[in-house]
Amino acid sequence: MTKQLILCDCSGSQKIDPSRIEGATGLTCSKIHTALCTKETESAAKAISSGNAIIACQQEAQRFEELATELSAEVPLFVDIRDRAGWNDENDASPKMAALVAEALAPAPATKTIDVTSEGMCLIIGAGAVALPAADKLSETLAVTVLLTDDAELPLTRAYEVVRGKLAKATGSFGDFKLRIDQFQMIDPSGRGGFALTAPRDGAETQCDVIVDLSGQTSLFPAPHKRDGYLRADPGSQPAVAEVVTQARDLVGTFEKTLYLSLEPHLCAHSRAEQTGCTRCLDICPTGAIFPAGEHVDVDPMVCAGCGACASLCPSGAIKYDAPPVSHILTRVRTLAETYAKAGGKAPRLLVHDDTHGAEMISLAARFDRGLPADVIPLSIAALAEFGHAEMLAALVSGFASVQILPSPRTERDPIEREIALANAMGGDDRLSMIDAETPDGLSSALYDAEITPLDVAPKLMMGDRRQVARVAAKSLLDDDAPVALPAGAPYGATVVNKDACTLCLSCVSLCPSGALVDNPDKPELRFQEDACLQCGICATICPEQAITLEPRFNPSDEAMKLVTLNEEEPFCCIECNKPFGVKSTVEKIMQKLEGKHSMFEGNGAGRLIQMCDTCRIQAQYHNESNPFASAERPRVRTTDDYLKRRDH
Secondary structure, eight states: OOOEEEEEOTTTTSOOOHHHHHHHHOOEEEEEESOTTTTTHHHHHHHHHHTOEEESOSTTHHHHHHHHHHTTOOOOEEOOOIIIIISBSSSOOHHHHHHHHHHHTSOOOOOOEEEEEEOOEEEEEEOHHHHHHHHHHHTTTSEEEEEESSOOOOOSOOSSEEEEEEEEEEEEETTEEEEEEEEEEEEEOOSSSSOEEOOOBSOEEEEESEEEEESOSSOSSSSGGGSTTEEEOOTTOHHHHHHHHHHHHTOOEEEEEEOOEEEOGGGOOSEETTEEOOOHHHHHOSSOOEEEETTEEEEOTTTOOOOOHHHHHOSSSOEEEOSSOHHHHHHHHHHHHHHHHHTTOOSOEEEEEOTTHHHHHHHHHHHHSOBOOTTEEEEEOSOGGGSOHHHHHHHHHHTOSEEEEEOOTTOOHHHHHHHHHHHIIIIITTOEEEOOOSSHHHHHHHHHHOOOOOOOOOOOOOOSSHHHHHHHHHHHHSSSSSOEEOOTTOSOEEEEEOTTTOOOOOHHHHHOSSSOEEEOTTSSEEEEEGGGOOOOOHHHHHOTTOOEEEEEEEOOSGGGGSEEEEEEOOEEEOTTTOOEEEEHHHHHHHHHHHTTTSGGGSSSSGGGGGGSOHHHHHHHHHHSTTOTTOOOOOOOOOOHHHHHHHHHO
């Protein structure tokens, strides 16, 4: 059944062209209503009852959801074409409206979740003047323990527990915090008078579901606002304390925790043979959810807050963002660009924002300022850092003239800035940037004042993993096949070998996690495939001669897909069987250094063993007078005659 788009011009405040939207999306459009949420509610009810309605209004979504519930009908799909398109200082936003409608129809994959159970065990940390009143309020709904950080008078209540001590360590997340407390003292409620405390002891361990930190000290965890179940407030601010108390009350029961990442350990280039290589995800993770686990990293899904930076920076694709996956974002980007062009639009710009701060900025700019220009198409994603250089380049190749990122005050800017610099170097040509707009009118001004240069590039279908997408897109954007320099730390580049220092020991080959460095089984040769190189640095670290350096660059030519020889030498042939083995220069150098200076060269011919292959060396040693494999001479077998002769004597 064909979906029907229910249109409303919101009291004539926006211009809508149904024919262009129909032509670009293939949907059937209703007549243009003026007050669908008030005077024309009956039309909305009729459309919702049909079961195939798409309501072109996001502001009144709750009202229409309630209407669908009353009608026992399926809740319709909503798409905002007013704040994001119709309300602007330009006349024609029909191509953008069509693009936004088409993008809303792209089916989103199901998000993976896990249940987290909280039994309401709450630890409040702070001075008595703040922590004890908070405990009084929370003890009715939670099982509260107060960890006093001062010498406040102990309350004469058993509604909650009170302890003193110094919190030495805290790990875990909502529903499973683990804590170690030194100088730990519990209340001894026996006897008359005020409560006393037990003798202090170190190393006390406990668990809780929720931590309310009112200590005013340094946060117990990195990125505290991203740690589920950890509520922190300035003890000097009564509104802030009241807010976290209110939040804590609701943290009882079973909750869904989104599983943001998927991990393929065999692809990880973190370490080989205890030699550390790539640490990009470890360096960038704001919550400490990623940690080394042998030759790869591991992710604590309960601590991960889903910022997505690790996935965009991972050179091998071992860590993938899964809520939603990259393929879904690329589909949305392609749908926006293709539909915009189909509706007659030219040279669109992509504005990537989060679904909270960015969405509100756009809404306020539309209501009280000039809104977004008609050629600026907003793309809302949950994690801005997930939108890495591959997605930026893919957007340009899909038909966008530029890509701009609108960060929120709490957005981790470093990974985004790194990805923007990388994408610009790989063919973006400064079409990728971040907007520093603190107010809605500042956002509008920055977008309207920007100079736009159309991008002349044939659209490409982006498929595969991030690395493949980035290669195809960059190859289309660059003017020629000459390698381009990339910023330090880029995941693409060449391995440069100093031939004078390299001894072709091939230790780099044995540890290369991606197979970019390979040997030749037929002769001493070190070969390299640039496209496979992750620039993890393990080869440079392990090289005993320090003969390897890394060169961050992107090579768009097909030569990057081929094996090239970095170093090769003539093999040394065995002096016995003439079988090639080893490196001629290395064997000759060893002979030169040892001759006349080592006991093996003192006339017994043992030095010849260095010039033999493995097989001949073993045979020579076996037949040598000083054969290390020889045992003592076997005793003669005693016979009956031997025993008889002995008896006769």
